[in-house]
Amino acid sequence: MNLIFEGCDCTGKTSIINSIVKNSDKSFKVFHFQRPPEHMAKSQVREFQKQMFFVHSNYLIHDTDIIFDRYHIGELIYGKLYREYDIDYIEELEKLIKEHCILICISASREVIEKRFDNKGMPRYDLEKVNNLFIKHCKESKLRKIFIDTSDNTVQQSLEELKLKLQEFNCADNICLPPSSIFGAAKKQSEK
Numbered sequence: 001m002n003l004i005f006e007g008c009d010c011t012g013k014t015s016i017i018n019s020i021v022k023n024s025d026k027s028f029k030v031f032h033f034q035r036p037p038e039h040m041a042k043s044q045v046r047e048f049q050k051q052m053f054f055v056h057s058n059y060l061i062h063d064t065d066i067i068f069d070r071y072h073i074g075e076l077i078y079g080k081l082y083r084e085y086d087i088d089y090i091e092e093l094e095k096l097i098k099e100h101c102i103l104i105c106i107s108a109s110r111e112v113i114e115k116r117f118d119n120k121g122m123p124r125y126d127l128e129k130v131n132n133l134f135i136k137h138c139k140e141s142k143l144r145k146i147f148i149d150t151s152d153n154t155v156q157q158s159l160e161e162l163k164l165k166l167q168e169f170n171c172a173d174n175i176c177l178p179p180s181s182i183f184g185a186a187k188k189q190s191e192k
Contacts, residue, residue: 001166002059002066004072006138007106008131010116012150012158016070016106019159028104031056032069035078046085049075061098073103073141077133094142103139103145104162107131112151 003020004121005013014032021028033056036045053075059066076087092109107114110128118128138145150158 002101011106103143109151
C-alpha cells in the first residue's frame with residue numbers, strides 16, 4: 001500500500017509517518033517532497049517540479065510500501081503562494097497514480113498548529129489559510145482519501161484512527177493491503 005500524506009506544517013504528518021515506519025513489519029520507503037533548489041531560476045522551477053512529480057509517480061505506480069511526506073497537493077498550494085506559479089498538471093498526475101495510493105489529509109486547528117510552531121521555534125506564516133487550502137484541495141482530489149484532524153489526538157490516537165479508516169480500503173488485489181500488513185508489528189507487540 002502506498003500512502004501520500006498531505007497537510008500544513010505542524011499538523012503531525014511526519015510524526016504519524018515515523019510511527020508507522022517504527023511500528024510496521026513492512027520496510028516502507030519514505031520520501032519527503034522538498035521545495036525546488038533555491039539557486040534555480042524562477043522560470044525553470046515550475047517545469048523542474050513537474051518533472052520531479054512525474055518521475056516520483058513511477059515509485060507509486062511500480063512499487064509498494066511507499067510513503068510520501070507531502071506530494072502534489074503541497075506543491076499546488078506552496079507553488080502558488082510562495083513561488084507564484086499555477087499547477088496545471090494535477091489532474092493528469094492523479095490519473096496516473098489513482099489506483100496505486102491513498103491520500104491521507106492531516107489537519108489541526110489553527111491554535112494547535114500555532115502552539116506546535118512556537119514549541120519548535122519556527123517562524124509563522126498564514127497557517128489558517130494554508131491549513132484550509134490543504135483541506136480544500138484534498139477534498140477536491142480524485143484520489144481515495146482519508147481525513148484526520150490531530151487537534152485533540154496524540155500521535156498514537158491519530159495512528160489508531162488512520163488504522164480504522166484504512167480498513168475501508170481493504171482491497172482484494174495487491175494495490176490495497178489490509179491495515180494489519182502495515183500495523184502488524186505494533187499489534188503483535190501490544191498483544192505480548
